[in-house]
Amino acid sequence: MSWKEEVGEIARRRARALNLGGEERIRRQHEAGRHTVRERLDALLDPGSLVEFGALVGEGDAGRFLPAGYVGGLGRIDGRDVMIGGEDFTVRGGSERDGRTKDRLMLELAREFRVPVVQLHDGAGGNIENTLRRGYMQIPTWSNDGLEVDLLATVPIVAGVMGSIAGGPATRAMLSHWSVMPKHSAECFIAGPPVVKRAIGLDISKQDLGGSQVAVRSSGVIDNEAEDELDCFRQMREFLSCMPRNVWELPPYRQPTDRPDRRDEDLLDIVPGNRRQPYDMRKVIRKVVDDGHMFEIRPFHGKCLITALARLNGHVVGVMASNPMVQGGALDGPGADKHVHFMELCDQFHIPIVYFVDCPGFLVGPDAERSGALRRGMRAFWTTFSITVPLLQVIVRRCYGVGSVTTSRTDRLRLRLAWPSGEFGGIPIEGGVDAAFRRSIEAAPDPQAKRIEIEETIARLRSPLLAAQAFGVEDVIDPRETRPLLIRLLEVVQKKREYALGPKARAGVRP
Amino acid sequence: MNGDREGEAMAVIKVSSETAGSIWQILVKPGDSVAADDVLMILESMKMEIPITAPAAGRVAEVFVNEKTPVGADEVVATLISD
DSSP states (O other): OOOOOHHHHHHHHHHHHTTTOOHHHHHHHTTOOOHHHHHHHHHHHTTTTTSSSOOOOEEEOOOOEEEEOOOOEEEEHHHHEEEEEEOOOOGGOOOOOOOOOOHHHHHHHHHHTOOOOEEEEEEEOHHHHHHHHHHHOOOOOOOTHHHHHHHHHHHHHEEOOEEEHHHHHHHHSSSSSSSEEEESSOOEEOHHHHHHHHHEEEEEEEHHHHHHHIIISSSSSOOOSSSSSHHHHHHHHHHTTTOOSTTOOOOOOOOOSSSSHHHHHGGGTTSSSSTTTOHHHHHHHHHHSSGGGEEETTTTTTTTTTEEEEEEETTTEEEEOOOTGGGGGOOOOHHHHHHHHHHHHHTTTHHHHHEEEEEEBBSSSHHHTTTTTHHHHHHHHHHTOOOSOEEEEEEEEEEHHHHHHOOOOOOOOOOOEEEEOEEEEESSSHHHHHHHHHHHHHHHHHHHHHHHOOOOOOTTTTHHHHHHHTTTSSOOOOEEEEEEHHHHHHHHHHHHHHHSSSOOOHHHOOO | OOBBBOOSSSSSSEEEEOOOEEOOOOOEEEEEEOOOOEEEEEEEEEEEEEEOOSSSSSEEEEOOOTTTTTEEETTTEEEEEEE
16 A cells, blocks of 8 residues: 555645745734744755654644644754744744644754754743633643753754744743844843833833833844844854864864964054053953954843953963953943853853953942842852853953952963053052042141152052063063964863863852 | 934034043134044043044034043043034
8 A cells, every 4th residue: 555645634734834924914014024933044044954843733624724833843053953942923923832842852853852942932922822721720831841941052043033022931041141132123131011001000011111212222132133033043153163063072163264373463453552542442352362252142231341252272262351442441231241251151062261351350339239240240259259151361561359359260271461451459459549548638738749659659550561471461462472482372271171062050040 | 413404415424532531632613623542532531541533524513522621431522523
């Protein structure tokens, strides 16, 4: 007997699933400036690489078949295996059905295969229809139990906010290592405008409530902003190209296209002679990393700190750097939160960190106090002292206060390399003079002159070469040597990271 | 920070300080023409002289601060009318 007819029926049903929620709904999706979930999979994945599971799931028959509101499977992105899926907004607005869901399968397979997860979130989650159909109330549960939490410790998880997401999909987007959303065609919020109106009587548009201006720039709830959906995919590819397949592997090495011994003359001129003047720290970073290229993470939030993935001689590194243009590089609440997240990300995926420091300490003042900068800053400190991945410090200019202590882990890899422009201390000189010498300043015949005299005496102590002589800093280097030296040091720690593969243990209660 | 539309081609652009600090130097006055990224004022914050720059080209409309005025994060310090 031949099963040809039944096989033909399988093919017919798979083809039927391609129609998603129907032409009309697809047209509306396009009109909103959005792609369908299948178009997104096509755009992001390597051509022909999708092995879809559950294409036959759906309800109804003949002309009234409606597929499940989620499409997903195994695919490849730039040759690398991923589990990928997303809600189909053209089917019931991508809302969830009860019972065993397809996205749960994707996550279970990611766990079993130990491969990265990419979720293209779209839709507002739960639907009241479910309660009606079921005929009784149900205690809210998390349909994936603790799967995402386990996965967060083992494989890279990428979240794309591809449409207007609220409820379930919005909360799932948070269970990721990195997230991105396009500027105009997507929103992310706990609940959308209709629910907000009913709850607090406020009229507000979707973009005003959860567009990228809010979710990326104001709250930092979503890490990166993209020009459009295609830019989202470009950024996803770049992020994944820096991540290992899972925590049991090192990040992917790439043949370098930049010389390891490049000593850029411009590094001598970037830091101004006037120590009160800021400069562009990104210029410093670009002159040190391979090809002047870095992929910034959360660039629009916590801007006092720059966090980026880059390469040094083909190896992935996590770059952290103070931004002197923003409050002088002082670390505030959002910057500290970014520090915690990025360091944990790099530590977990065995990405060594290089920290370029120009930090006067924690931010001071009532805004800082009200935002809990003290606790958040010390949470950053706690993170620094819990990571095991190598952390190298380059002191570009100021390195003061406990804010700067968060930038290196001296009980482990104690290699702090200062530039000649480096200056460091427990507290900045100016503030300290007023506090310690107030009486002698006030008693002097010319208090202003006395203050200046004391400051100048202490300023002479500011040269890092004095500290170097007393071994108060491991070395003071020619800025042009930064790249070759970092590359040589990272070459040595390469091997050591191989001994420590696998998930990182976490214990203790963070501040 | 985007401005409101006033008239056909003009828009009011708000210039704000990104950080808390005090105004150290004001380099423009109402009526001056500026290009995008021109330094309009210098803020002193955390012992640094931090430039506040024009987000776009235009003419200075109003300046809301004086030298030594303390400002908060995201406080509007001036407005421009775009060309």
